[in-house]
Amino acid sequence: MSDSGKNPTQIGDYFIPDLCRGQGLLGLSAIAALSAVLIALLHSGIGDFDFLWLGKIGLFVCWIALISALFLCRARPYLTNLSPPQVALINYLLVLLAAALCAVAAEYWNSYSASGIWQADPISILNTVLITAIPAGVILRLYYLQQRLYQQQSASLEARLAALQATIRPHFLFNSMNSLATLIRIDADKAERIVENLCDLFRYALKDSKSVTLKEEVDACERYLEIEKMRLDERLEYSWDIKTALSDIRVPPLILQSLIENAVFHGVQPAIQGGSIYIVIYRCGDWLTIDLVNSLPEPTNNHAALSEITSGHQLALDNLRCRLDAFFSGGAELQETIFKNHYHTRILLKPLEG
Amino acid sequence: MIKVLIVDDESLARIRLQRLLGKKSDIELVGEARNGLEAVQMAHQYLPDIVLMDVRMPEMDGLEAARQIAKMIPPPAADFLHRL
Numbered sequence: 287m288s289d290s291g292k293n294p295t296q297i298g299d300y301f302i303p304d305l306c307r308g309q310g311l312l313g314l315s316a317i318a319a320l321s322a323v324l325i326a327l328l329h330s331g332i333g334d335f336d337f338l339w340l341g342k343i344g345l346f347v348c349w350i351a352l353i354s355a356l357f358l359c360r361a362r363p364y365l366t367n368l369s370p371p372q373v374a375l376i377n378y379l380l381v382l383l384a385a386a387l388c389a390v391a392a393e394y395w396n397s398y399s400a401s402g403i404w405q406a407d408p409i410s411i412l413n414t415v416l417i418t419a420i421p422a423g424v425i426l427r428l429y430y431l432q433q434r435l436y437q438q439q440s441a442s443l444e445a446r447l448a449a450l451q452a453t454i455r456p457h458f459l460f461n462s463m464n465s466l467a468t469l470i471r472i473d474a475d476k477a478e479r480i481v482e483n484l485c486d487l488f489r490y491a492l493k494d495s496k497s498v499t500l501k502e503e504v505d506a507c508e509r510y511l512e513i514e515k516m517r518l519d520e521r522l523e524y525s526w527d528i529k530t531a532l533s534d535i536r537v538p539p540l541i542l543q544s545l546i547e548n549a550v551f552h553g554v555q556p557a558i559q560g561g562s563i564y565i566v567i568y569r570c571g572d573w574l575t576i577d578l579v580n581s582l583p584e585p586t587n588n589h590a591a592l593s594e595i596t597s598g599h600q601l602a603l604d605n606l607r608c609r610l611d612a613f614f615s616g617g618a619e620l621q622e623t624i625f626k627n628h629y630h631t632r633i634l635l636k637p638l639e640g
Numbered sequence: 641m642i643k644v645l646i647v648d649d650e651s652l653a654r655i656r657l658q659r660l661l662g663k664k665s666d667i668e669l670v671g672e673a674r675n676g677l678e679a680v681q682m683a684h685q686y687l688p689d690i691v692l693m694d695v696r697m698p699e700m701d702g703l704e705a706a707r708q709i710a711k712m713i714p715p716p717a718a719d720f721l722h723r724l
Contacts, residue, residue: 461650464650464652464653464656465650465652467656468652468653468655468656468659469652471656471659472655516652517650517652518650519651519652555649555696555698556698557698558674558675558698558699583698
């Protein structure tokens with residue numbers, strides 16, 4: 287697109303292709319040429335095809351197409367903020383105007399070259415405008431559908447990207463590998479344990495299933511925490527308090543893991559003394575509650591680092607909220623509060639049994 | 641002898657660096673810091689030739705610590721550990 291940069295989203299909604307540029311113009315010229323052939327065929331049929339007439343009508347149609355392209359190209363910067371129906375209407379009228387101008391010019395020229403008098407037949411002009419109106423409408427509709435298809439494709443691409451992002455941070459893998467590199471020499475048993483845990487965890491994360499039981503999710507989180515505990519040692523304290531059966535509750539994979547990962551990444555790791563994570567799961571009537579409480583690092587003076595932490599955390603929470611909404615279709619909530627230098631996150635959900 | 645200060649918040653990473661540096665006979669490990677603030681203090685205390693540092697650390701990150709260490713006269717060479 288030619289004039290991108292200022293407001294890309296609105297340009298993205300604008301469905302008329304850029305007719306100031308080669309590709310759009312070439313497409314339009316091809317349509318014009320084909321229309322001319324169609325008109326010539328209707329006029330004389332294939333039997334006594336009139337090439338002279340095709341030349342004349344071709345020239346005429348191309349003039350209409352080129353002048354329309356000029357109008358649409360010039361109008362483009364002024365129309366980007368309008369709604370699609372308004373854009374369609376204005377562009378349609380511009381094409382009809384181009385057709386009318388061409389018809390007037392042709393009429394005057396024909397009458398002058400035939401009889402030496404400047405005059406135009408209004409019926410004939412109206413005829414041209416009407417003949418233009420139908421294909422012009424079809425072409426604008428085509429442009430609109432093409433743009434819609436493009437938008438749908440990019441939306442589904444974004445959705446798939448979001449789904450891909452719901453995975454464990456790659457940084458975690460690198461950290462674990464570094465822990466391994468040390469432990470292999472000094473504590474082979476621990477190194478072995480890390481490899482087993484990593485295996486289980488990545489098998490789980492790469493399983494590509496839409497839903498898992500909460501039991502599987504909690505097990506995976508335990509693996510995750512065990513690995514992080516070996517890396518952070520006494521800097522990470524965690525405990526579980528599970529007060530309900532987990533194996534009959536289905537959840538999207540990695541929902542709790544992503545919260546725990548956030549807690550380690552933003553709450554424990556940046557704190558000089560480390561921190562703690564406490565997870566409670568219980569039922570309250572119809573609702574299942576997953577509470578996660580983690581300590582926060584001492585307030586730092588490094589504002590850049592702080593805002594990076596909050597924005598990264600917020601992004602992860604928004605992502606999680608979307609996934610919960612999609613899975614439980616509204617029957618789930620994600621709440622967060624800060625109290626006494628602790629971060630409290632709560633997932634409330636109405637379990638889908640099975 | 642080249643005096644080296646290592647800085648990393650993870651003990652496993654420090655142990656590994658110790659081991660790797662221990663293989664070199666001309667290197668003397670003068671200290672181990674667990675964050676940027678300790679790194680700056682230890683750099684002033686031990687005057688190392690080289691500071692090997694992690695980037696992401698609690699309290700003060702590696703970049704800020706390197707900035708402060710670079711103000712020393714003469715400044716030690718500071719290098720970041722790009723682990724894996």
